[in-house]
Amino acid sequence: MKIIYVISILLLLTICVSAQDTTVVINQTVETTKADKKKNIWFGPKFGMDISHFSYNAGDLQNDLSGNYQFGLLARFGKKLYLQPEIMYATYKSATYATDSTRLNYLKIPLMLGWRIINLGILSVHLKGGPQFSFQLADKDKLIPNSKKLSWQLGAGVDLLGFITTDLRYTLQPRKSIAEQIDGFDPNSTGLNLTVGLKLR
16 A cells, blocks of 8 residues: 555645645736635545446445445646546455455556536536556555556546536547447446545645
C-alpha cells in the first residue's frame, strides 16, 4: 500500500500548490484571482465496481460487489471542459475454492477529459473519455515489473447537488472499431465501470 499512499500524497500536494497560485491580470474587464481559480478545482474520494454482467437480481449485484471493487481519489480541474485524473486501487476475485479465494489487485490511473453538455443547476450531465493506465500489484501491493497496461475508456455521467459525481464508462477493446464493439456487445461481459465520487474543495 506504500506506493498508493505516496501517489495520493503527491496528487494532493499538486492540487494544493495549484490552488495557491494567484494570477491577477487587470485589463478593464479581466481579473483572475485566487478565489476565482479555486472555484474550478475539486478533489475527493471515489468508489466503484466493474459490472461483469447485467442482472436485476439483488443477489447477483451483491456478489459482483463482493467479488470486485475499487476506491481512490479524484481531482477535477475546470468547469464546462475539464481534466479529471484519478488514482484507484482495484481488487478482483478471480476464482473461489471452498473457503479460499484468489484475488488480483491493480493500481489504476485514469486520465479523463470531460465535457459538461447539460447544466440544470442541481443536476448536470457530462461526457468523458481518455486513457487508463493499469499496474498489477503483488501480494504486498508492490508493482509487478512489466505489468503496465494501457486501455481507453468512453462514458457519461451525472453530477448531483454540485458535489456528487457518477460515471458509467466502457473500456474499449483493442483492435476493434466502435461499430464492431457495438454490434458485438455482450451483456454477460460488459466491460462497464460504475463509480460514485464526491467533489470537495
